[in-house]
Amino acid sequence: MYFNQQMFNPSTVNPSNYHAVKNQIARLDMEQNKEIANAVKAVHDLCEAVKKLDEAHQHTAFLLFMIMFWKSTTRLFLILICLFRSAWTISNL
Numbered sequence: 227m228y229f230n231q232q233m234f235n236p237s238t239v240n241p242s243n244y245h246a247v248k249n250q251i252a253r254l255d256m257e258q259n260k261e262i263a264n265a266v267k268a269v270h271d272l273c274e275a276v277k278k279l280d281e282a283h284q285h286t287a288f289l290l291f292m293i294m295f296w297k298s299t300t301r302l303f304l305i306l307i308c309l310f311r312s313a314w315t316i317s318n319l
Contacts, residue, residue, distance in 0.1 A: 272291070
């Protein structure tokens with residue numbers, strides 16, 4: 227809370243810029259909440275679909291899900307590593 231009070235303090239920041247940034251943050255937060263709801267629905271739909279499979283096919287679906295999850299998180303992990311390396315390189319120049 228302290229950071230927001232100092233960074234977005236209307237007495238030290240241009241009020242129109244302050245409100246524009248505040249509205250943009252609120253819009254981005256709403257979009258992220260919508261994406262969370264979409265992800266929860268997708269997981270729910272996946273669980274409902276898997277219930278209709280026999281045990282062998284449930285196992286296959288689980289393995290494929292884990293592979294897809296690993297691929298998506300690995301890409302994110304690699305991006306974070308690249309960003310960290312870039313920031314570290316720049317700070318050591």
